[in-house]
Amino acid sequence: MDTENAQETKTTLVLGGTGKTGRRVVERLTARGIPVRGGSRSGEPPFDWEDRITWAPALRDVESVYVSYFPDLAVPGAVATVRSFAELAVESGIRRLVLLSGRGEEEAQRAELAVQQAGAEWTIVRCSWFSQNFSESYLAEPVLAGEVALPAGDVPEPFVDADDIADVAVAALTQEGHAGRLYELTGPRLLTFADAVAEIARASGRQIRFAPVTIEQYVGALGEYGLPDDAVALIAYLFTEVLDGRNARLADGVELALGRPPRHFADYARRTAASGVWAPE
Ligand SMILES: NC(=O)c1ccc[n+]([C@@H]2O[C@H](COP(=O)([O-])OP(=O)(O)OC[C@H]3O[C@@H](n4cnc5c(N)ncnc54)[C@H](OP(=O)(O)O)[C@@H]3O)[C@@H](O)[C@H]2O)c1
Secondary structure, X not given: OOHHHHHHOOEEEEEOOOOOOHHHHHHHHHHOOOOEEEEOOOOOOOOEOOEHHHHHHHHOOEEEEEEOOOOOOOOOOHHHHHHHHHHHHHHOOOOEXXXXXXXXXXXXXXXXXXXXXXXXXXXXXXXXXXOOHHHHOOOHHHHHHOEEEEOOOOOOEOOEOHHHHHHHHHHHHHOOOOOOEEEEEOOOOOEOHHHHHHHHHHHHOOOOEEEEOOHHHHHXXXXXXXXXXXXXXXXXXXXXXXXXXXXXXOOOHHHHHHOOOOOOHHHHHHHHHHHOOOOOO
């Protein structure tokens, strides 16, 4: 069989293909005419991190995989699960793994090692907090309600745009020259959560207040809201461990991978405000 043609028909599996970064990776690959399979519980075939029987069918005839774990590489068992998945992927004949990882999380760094040791070409995309948490995740509702109460204090975070993450992931999935590289992705500026909320208020023309709260108050409020205990524990971990100042510095992964600077949070805020998601009904 002609190797070139055989490769042309091979698919890229995008795990978390309907999520914040995966959806953008799927859109970009599809626009380039690259065959894509979205890997998540709603995919075809379905892929479930918690049901290993679903993994092999999702990996059939796959050349490259974008690995976005859910809910977070820091949860108990994530490293072992990602290791098993990466090993199965290599046994199934995939050539390339691109891992979405988290900055400043010890467990995430162990998951990176598992992917690096699996036996395929690898690229690690290690990211700071996503800007899109304010519009496509648990911070969207408080923004809409006009008050964002968080135990975030004054520690600044270099929020990174999910569109930049997707651009880097697609480069790593489709181009040569990114294998064996670990890219640390941040935005171009350090912002406190109060700064970020102020940018969103400016862009959306609304009054949105940032209210600092203690971690105990926050955890209590999430529990009362009905969030399951493991989700509360994960969010508490992120706000204490990861936001202790260890990530309060910029990194140059977007520039290194793409040869251009990262998008500004203010651009994200303008684009997202224009989409209407922060407009009250
Ligand atoms: N958010 C951040 O700021 C941030 C920062 C750094 C790193 N990260 C890393 O990014 C990764 C993704 O986090 P995210 O917050 O951006 O989530 P996300 O990608 O928006 O998560 C949603 C996606 O996960 C899928 N999903 C949910 N449960 C699943 C399951 N049991 N099996 C397979 N797929 C499942 C969903 O599709 P279905 O509903 O169809 O299953 C959807 O595609 C995590 O590993 C996290 O550590 C996040």
